[in-house]
Amino acid sequence: MSAQPDEGRTASDAELLLEVEAVEAAYGEIHALRGIDLAVRRGQIVTLLGANGAGKTTTLKTISGLVRALSGRIRLAGRDITGLKAHEIARLGLVHVPEGRHILRGLTVEENLELGAFTVRDAATRRRRLREVYEQFPILGERRGQDGSLLSGGEQQMLAIGRALMQEPQILLLDEPSMGLAPKLVTETMGIIRRLNEGGTTILLVEQNARLALQLADYGYVLENGEIRLENSAEALRADRSIVEAYMGSG
Ligand SMILES: Nc1ncnc2c1ncn2[C@@H]1O[C@H](COP(=O)(O)OP(=O)(O)OP(=O)(O)O)[C@@H](O)[C@H]1O
Ligand SMILES: [Mg+2]
Numbered sequence: 001m002s003a004q005p006d007e008g009r010t011a012s013d014a015e016l017l018l019e020v021e022a023v024e025a026a027y028g029e030i031h032a033l034r035g036i037d038l039a040v041r042r043g044q045i046v047t048l049l050g051a052n053g054a055g056k057t058t059t060l061k062t063i064s065g066l067v068r069a070l071s072g073r074i075r076l077a078g079r080d081i082t083g084l085k086a087h088e089i090a091r092l093g094l095v096h097v098p099e100g101r102h103i104l105r106g107l108t109v110e111e112n113l114e115l116g117a118f119t120v121r122d123a124a125t126r127r128r129r130l131r132e133v134y135e136q137f138p139i140l141g142e143r144r145g146q147d148g149s150l151l152s153g154g155e156q157q158m159l160a161i162g163r164a165l166m167q168e169p170q171i172l173l174l175d176e177p178s179m180g181l182a183p184k185l186v187t188e189t190m191g192i193i194r195r196l197n198e199g200g201t202t203i204l205l206v207e208q209n210a211r212l213a214l215q216l217a218d219y220g221y222v223l224e225n226g227e228i229r230l231e232n233s234a235e236a237l238r239a240d241r242s243i244v245e246a247y248m249g250s251g
Contacts, residue, residue: 023072117164
């Protein structure tokens, strides 16, 4: 009701950064996505929950251009990106950190990071971004000359995120960043995600650990068999008994 411009302004008023409308995708006969609708506003952390095989990874891959959408529309900051190639989408500021990290063996930590910036032509910009990643993750700076595949699981996750940050994303798509990590490192990874978000990066987060994801997120979607079964604020999802029972176990 107030006429003051910033009063009562919430994340729900922020710009729609990513819009996914009626997106379908398939692997041959397997109809993995059956019409996905979701939206991420600038500044938010949005989480995608669901059982194994529900279509979470496929949703991220379709958004980032690694899997072709059979139908539907995907927009980034209002611009239609459906059908663009993954590197074109990355250049527009949407960067995907895949499940399993994909650190390249035989390349040093620094070479892995530089791969993330291969589209950046200006060497001074690449050096600045490298410096920023090392400031954010000092351990990567200490290990810069070491083979990236020899890092611990948690360090490899930092390297995978650092590599994505080399592209200065507006929005990061993170697929199960806590997978395989010890509880302490899981907490650390969640802290990293929170800090990135506070630094201005919008995040679409896929997590098996629904409890953690809903602690971080503003909003969540629950996928089932390639469809959005329900969506709500993270707060409402945390209070939803069916979600608690289905995705949070007893812990
Ligand atoms: N490369 C592929 N070729 C064929 N089928 C695939 C491929 N990748 C995924 N699928 C199938 O598509 C469906 C959705 O898989 P997806 O990997 O998106 O699920 P998910 O929600 O990420 O699961 P998880 O929690 O196990 O990572 C599943 O039935 C899966 O078997
Ligand atoms: Mg997956």
